[in-house]
Amino acid sequence: MKNNLKELFFPVVAVVAAFLVGGILVWFIGDDPLLVYELFFTSAFGSIDGIGYTLFYATPLIFTGLAVSVAFKCGLLNIGAEGQLVVAAFATAWVGIVLAGWPALPVVLLAMVAAMLAGGFWAGVPGVLKARFGAHEVITTIMMNFIAFGIVSYLTQYHYRKPGDPILETVPIAEVKDGVLVGPHIPRMHDLLAPLGVDFPERLPLNLAFLIALAVCFLVYVFLWKTKWGYELRAVGMNASAAEYGGVSISRNIIAAMVISGMLAGMVGINEVLGYRYRYYDGFSAGYGFTGIAVALLGRSHPVGVLLAAILFGALARSALFIDIFTVKISKDWVVILQAIIILFVACEALFRSGASRVFRRTVKASRTPEEKESLAA
């Protein structure tokens, strides 16, 4: 418990420090930092709409944050979550298109499986290349991103676009007919909470995928820390030589970690296609795969940390427009700058750690009784 609190300490310091620096930036530009902070909090958390959108924006980041975390726990840097989720989202829509006319439930389930398989495959290729040939996963996953963007754009443009549609998107898999959404999709939060008597506004796009994301957080935690496979995966990430000595297959775990990572990234497709747009829309991802790296870093590759970090980044995404509109001189890019500052501070953790832990230790030492000191010395 104490360890968990300590783990939380540095990311929180990084975020607070980033907000301070961001505030100074606002002041420097000639606007009111307090107003900006207020806009951030009220727009992201101050209303049911705010919270709904914040969590909706957070959903894909939870998936990609977990994806990057799992790979990272195995000592791998998956830069390719973006490509994996694009392929997965397309696969999700593709299942819906190909199985048009089927009953909705099996299509939804198959589409979810397709999302995970496509993402898993797209990440598995770099995994195999790394395990078999030692090809560095940073290079291969980046390259796989470009292949993903190209192939998916091509398929959308030339094979699955609605004829005459000026937008680069596939035909829809579900459509509103007579005020009812018909076709395979997952329910929105409004529909989920209505039977419980909770009136969650229908206009908010928050959907079942968010609850799936929460469940996946828990599953990833159990997998990594409670199963023998998670133990092996983390052992390889911690010290591959020692893991090998302990009878753990390094190559098998590298491949497994990448496939799982890709599957998690691929689940973004569930939120995007089955829960929100009901089609594949080319360029839908606002860099979720890349922001996922930041989320994982800030969340210290722990599911709880990832969840909190994703919500923070979701809140930033939500508040960007409001900060832009209701300030005179600050544009929404301020939010992007703030994200970058957070990451810079997280990356400078070593700096904090030495400084802060010194303070921490001094406090602990001062609060210690003479007996404790003696027992330490003994």
Next chain:
Amino acid sequence: MSEEPKYAVEMRGVTKQFGEVVANDHIDIRIPSQSIHAIIGENGAGKSTSMNILYGFYTADSGETLIDGEPRSISSPRDAIALGLGMVHQHFMLVEPLTVTENIVLGAEPTSGVAIDYKRARARVREISEQYGLKINPDAKVGQLSVGQQQRVEILKTLYRGARILILDEPTAVLTPQEVDEMFAILRGLREQGKTIIIITHKLEEVLSLSDNITVMRDGHVVGNLPTREASAEGLARMMVGREVLLRVVKKDSEPGKPVLSVRGLTLEGGEGGTILDDISFEVRRGEVLGIAGVEGNGQTELIEILAGLATPSGGAILLDDEEITRLSPHQRKRRGVAHIPEDRHRRGLLLDFDLAGNSILGVHKDAPISGRVLLDRQVIDERARRLVKEYNVRPPDITLPARALSGGNQQKLIVAREFDINPKLILVSQPTRGVDIGATEFIHRKLIELRDAGAGVLLVSAELDEVLSLSDRVMVIYEGRVVGEVDPRSVGEGEIGLMMAGSRPVEKT
């Protein structure tokens, strides 16, 4: 000469704290000029810290240092060098492709204009080498020199920079017995020519034969300063550990049973057409310790890794109780009762940021009852870890601590506990007490002999010849991947075995 101050180095009340750990607590060390002074102590006693303060790597929190009777502030190695100090590290800091001269002048190049004046440098290196009997060819490539010669290059380097006070950190750890003798002769010669020498070591025999005075450290304190002629090995060990210590391994004669391990014609081809292991055959019987003596880097590491399943041999067969295990994975071997204490516990043996419980299951983590089909059984793991920590006296006995937080000796005890708990029939042991304090060494040795007496076969590799000779029932000498011969550890002389370790007297015996 008569003007020389009494003490070359004097440290008064030097204190250094790292976080909560007081590495040096008001230590007082006085080192007479032109003497050989040994600083001994267990790992973590603070001896390296004190010398790193002297050499300017660390700055003391309080206390003062006097060089030749003058108070000096040494805040960097540069200051130390300017004051005539020189340090030879345990791990050499040499550039292998360069020549001896190039290495020596690195960072202090004599120049004529902008060009480096190698001619002058060479002459100077040769001159120093001859003056102190170092016998080093200034034009040799460092990579082609033996380890002993490389060490002499390091000494030359300090002398070239004008060192009058030499600090040597564990200078004999990497040498054969003959090279140790040569090194001692050189050090004595340096003393005769006016140098002051400080050696950090834990080998008591060497301290007694070489030094003039001894400082003993324990837990960051200086617990004794005494002239060597008043010291005994038992007395020093007691001072270092703080209690009575058995330096000799007590064991009865072995009662060897059937062979548990048979190695037949094991061969490993090296990267550059060389042969790392050349047709090695031997047997380890139940109830005996077979020691392998040899200078490090003669194939021992690879041999153990192959036997543990971590490397694949080019040829040959390995049999465990008549079952061929040459192609089995490390896990399959472990399940058949092969325990392995790896030579490098940080690289192979531990997951340093995992807690002790997590480390205690490495290698058996897939097996019942530690793991079910899917989930690890936290309760079983924790109970087992607590039991191991208690039985093997791992300190501090907190299974939630990361392995990194333990001292080397306690880390090793944790590995030993984990490996011995599988009830092994064959134990592969590599450098079991490297960097381990005397107390833990004694404990690990006792456990090994206990398992031997219970009928396990033990294959022991150690760079410490003493350890091999005192633990083993038979000793096999290995040189350049070949078995040079076998000796009886009770009767063999150090000179004889030393020659074999250097590759001479190639007696074929299988």
